[in-house]
Amino acid sequence: MLKIYNSLAREKQVFVPTTAGCARMYVCGMTVYDYCHIGHARVLVVFDVVQRWLRASGLAVTYVRNITDIDDKIIKRALENKESISQLTNRFIGFMNDDAAALGVERPDHEPRATEYVPQMLELIGRLEKNGLAYQSPNGDVNFSVRKFPGYGKLSGKALDDLRAGERVDVDTGKEDPLDFVLWKHAKEGEPFWASPWGSGRPGWHIECSAMSSDLLGQPFDIHGGGQDLQFPHHENEIAQSEGAHDCRFVNYWMHNGFVRVDDEKMSKSLGNFFTIHEILKKYDPEVLRFFILRAHYRSPLNYSDSHLDDARQALTRLYVALKAVDADLLPIDWEEPHACRFSQAMDDDFNTPEACATLFDLAAEVNRSKSPTLASQLRALAGFLGLLRRDPQTFLQAAPTSSGELSVEQIESLIAARAAAKKGKDYAAADQIRAELLAAGVVLEDGAKGTSWRRA
Template sequence: MLNVYNTLTRQKEEFHPIEPGKVRMYVCGMTVYDLCHIGHARMLAAFDVIYRWLKASGYDVNYVRNITDIEDKIIKRALERGITPDQLVAQTIADMHEDAAALNLLPPTHEPRATHHVGGMIALIEQLIANGKAYPAPNGDVYYAVREFESYGKLSGRTLDKLRAGERVEIDPNKRDPLDFVLWKAAKPGEPSWESPWGAGRPGWHIECSVMSCHHLGEHFDIHGGGEDLQFPHHENEIAQSEGAHGHKYVNYWLHNGFINVDGEKMSKSLGNFFTIRDVLQHFDGEVVRFFIVRSHYRSPVNYTDSILNDAKQGLTRLYTALRGLELPASTGIDWSNPYAARFKAAMDDDFSSSEAVAVLFDLAGEVNKTRDVQLARLMKDLAGVLGLLQREPEEFLKAGAGEGELTAEQIEALIQARRDARTNKNWAESDRIRDELIAKGVVLEDNAQGTSWRRA
């Protein structure tokens, strides 16, 4: 039985989908104004693993991950670059998809864009006004009346009284209450806008996800996910909007991934410790980055440093090395009664504990190294595939990644041939010199009965 930690109840619960055999899952995706950073990689990979495990468990999964393609940051960044918001959005979405491919992410079932659902947002806002949960303001904005939703704060645990006591926001004369949030923004000169019953304008951020999720998954669905930072106010506001409009429960299980810190501190451009996915991929293989993320539990905080990424590279190298040189039979599916597979399943069924699942892979690798059993190696590769790992040929991974100043594969092969010639001529000193040169340049040689193989250190 799959158990998941539900942020709404602050406890693990048995997972029971609304419709047997089917799972409807929505995850808040990117606001496409800039390149994705390493924190986004954590979210994307975490929910990719959850998606993969649900599918491996036999569920028919409808996975929706949205794109926010209209927002203040997009308008500002496009203006800074001297291009239109549409041009910025198109390029940023293309970049995001390239990064997703590098991390071996499965595409979601649907990837809706906010600007394609403005009509639905207007309709939902009209329903909220009719239900007494929202009101148009004199300035052309429309606000959600937070105090009209009695259970506001149930996801984040923040009561209205506590929110009001801690309020430091400058009072907006257009709001009836300082806690009210915007659903529709009146148009400003030069900004994209749509016609509405309240005049030209554009949607607020929170209303987008309420509409896109319900459009693709229905008014009540199984799982809603996102980064820990979205619990409040974004997801809290989604609940208020959706339940305030429809009058019933919105989502059964709320899942949130933990943060990535850099050298123990929160990632921030002001601290100079901000890294895009592309920054990291200049130095590390995309699968190494994925392995770094997957080997930790999705809810736990993760610390990012070069040394930790190097450790992840070494760990993934150990796994690939165990598969090296073996001719694996074709996969016939995973036999979950196998003790290793059963342990792996128990780990993943315990709130998607990929960290424990990775430990099973290392145990399998140790056994494969000892026995060279191709059936165990096949199982190891199939289990790793559930996590999106170990699906390349071992040689491809072990020999990949010549960075700046490193030897190319052709240069390495030439030096190995020179060493082979030296050994043939019994020039042991030259043979040792070449081996030492390769080690110094991050290349490990492995002599065996079949000859000499190599991998990057």
């Protein structure tokens, strides 16, 4: 029985889909004006695992992850680059897809772009105006009247008077209340715009998710996910817009992954500790980064550092070493087997991936001890629900990021051939020296009946 921690209820709750046998999930995606960073990687991987486990649980999943392709930062960057907005956003959508694919993230069922849903946004704003929850300011913007929506603050759990306008909420004299947020921005000279009943303009940030999710999933839908930083004001505003327009519940379960920190400090460009996926994958295998993310519970803070990535690489290597030692076909999972039961229970407990990973290591120890093809198959199959251990073990064990500074495959195999020649000539001292040189370079040799194989330490 799957339980999910519902941020709205502030407790774990048994997951009961709105429609039996189905699960409809929306996750806030990327604003595409720069490379994705480690925080984005966490969102991508966490909710990829959520949708994988929902499907493994027998549910027909509809997974939507949006793309924000119009906002202030995008407009500013395009002007700085002297390029069109579509050129900028299409380029970084491509980079985002490359990063996601490298991390083993499956494509969502729908990936709507904000610019494709302006008519639905306008219809939603019209509903809010009709319901007395939206008004046009003297400057031409259309704003949501926060104090007229009785449930505002229920997701963040704060009293209305204690709330303050969030980082991305524009506050100006045209608003009736500082907490009011913009639904439609009046067009400024040189900015892209669309026609509307309130004049030319473009959508505010919050309205896009309400429009896209309701159009693609209906209302209410089952799960809305995103980073903890979006809980207020973005998700709070989504609830107000959607429930204010449709007069019904918006979402049944809210999921928020925890913050990413770097060496125990908040990640920030101003602190110089801001890392993109593109940069990280120059030094580390993408499966190592995925494994590092999943070793922490999705609601916990995630502390990024090179030492933690190195540890994740060594740990993942142990799992692949166990598989390398046993030839095994991928068989159907035996859910009665103790490790599979433990794995399933962990995942049903609010997607407890740390416990699920611990189960994999215990199972790997059994594989090392017994050399059982059945258990090796079980190990690979269970790891697959986390998007792990999908590669040939030798491929992973010999892989190295291109700019890691490690010896190339050609260099290693040349040294192994030289060692074999030394052994054949009975120059064992030279052979031992080559083995020691390789080990110092992070390469482990394994001599066996079929010859010498190698892996990176």
